[in-house]
Amino acid sequence: MNSCTHIQFDHLTVHYGERIALQDVSFTIPRHAITAIIGPANAGKTTLLKCINRTIDFESTARWNGSVYVNQVDVMHKKCDCIDLRRRIGMVFPLPVGLPLSVYENVAYTPRRAGMKSSPELDALVEDCLRQAMLWDEVKDRLQHLGTRLSGGQQQRLTLARALSHRPEILCLDEFSIAIDPVTTMKIEDILREMKKTTTIVLVTNLVQQARRLSDTTAFLSSGRLVETGETEQVFEHSANELTRRYVCGEFG
């Protein structure tokens, strides 16, 4: 393991009850780069993300073997401090969830839990996060309105702003653009390219083209197994595996 490695999956196997979600997955995610995780439905992509921040804990039927190292610390170990871990990871899941608080308080939620008081710094942080999520211009005049009253696409970006609010060292995006229009998606992608200088980004996507244009490395999962991983260019242009080639060409999935 070298200093460029941020997250390392080491022979990770996850079961939900009898069903196998991930089987013996081992690969690394480099620091300060965008890593795309692609694959057909049921490939275990979301499960992989849930292991990074240990929200797999909330799946009552889940059992696992193997390790996930974040900064060389095994986060799947039962002694890991999950709260501390989750505060260093931003997570955006595909279904947008606006908390039943004002737009402002939605974004200020995590900073406040970490002890930040109302202040100009907090105002600036909220504005910055909303700008990064391309939501500021739409909500700047109604920061006190309820986050739950925003449209689906706006709530999705609110979720993104919230994930950025604790300045995470790892940002996990699970289908973040599913409810966002193409123009805004492109703008967010530009911001992600900018952010990767300081943040490790893990992108789960069903949009193969998005993975291709955005990511530095790509991992292809199918039926819970890691089929192929490598530089994005390599995976897309010179797939080592026939299954990968067919998937990225859109022949199945």
Add this chain to the structure above:
Amino acid sequence: MFSSTPREKRRRKIERIAAVTCFLFTMLLVVPVLAILTYLVVRAWPALSLDFILENPQNLMQSGGIWAPLVGTFCLVWLTLAISAPIGILAGIYLNEYARDNWFTRVVSLAVVNLAGVPSIVHALFGFGAFVLTLGMGKSLLAASCTMSVMTLPVIITSTREALAAVPISFRMACWNMGATRWQTIRTIVLPNSMSGILTGVILQISRTAGETAPILFTGVVFYAPVAESGFASILPYSVDQPFMAMSMHLFTLMTQVRGVSEEMQYATAVALVGLILLISGGAIGLRTWLRNHRRW
């Protein structure tokens, strides 16, 4: 115009029958409520006055009013809630938010359900044995309130759990994903959005506490314990270690235990009891409506 097929005509007829039937049965429910209230008020009318409310029973209940039992019921209700609401709500929070689904949780849930099914007279016997005798509280307001608390707890726990479960799990997930602890999530998101449901459950227990007779019969209520006319004791008439009078028991006394009580007074006492309960339930509905309008999703 569209011409309707026989199938559509039939469907429309069934729709109509269903609506009318449901409406009729709803009306059937309203009739006894109105009938009881009207009958009580009409029969009680000659005896109803402000003095009747504000005076102690006098002359072996044959004259005077219902001030002492009214105050007694009031004290009983609030002391009961002061005991059962915190315990019930915290237990509900534990069971819904913290407890894992294992045999221990299932045993506790089963115990709660069974406690709710125990008849009130059995609660009375338990209260007499546990609080009056074993814990040495004697026949007192405290012993009666503890007995009532045991009786109301399972309902408060269950309604709290229902109210908490109505908050979507996705809100909790979003908070947990951001590194909020369970308690932070409960305090900032879950409780503010389930308060109306929790309070409804608690407040409905007020009217139950005010109306029950059996559990207080052995544990604290007495035939006659007037409120002092003046001085400190007129403000706080019943200390927790003393027996007290209560409306439900007082009504029973007037009906069956003493002679020569006019029918008007019996009916007026019943009206006052129903009025007290309606007032409290009305307050509950008002509070719930207010909180529901302030619910934020």
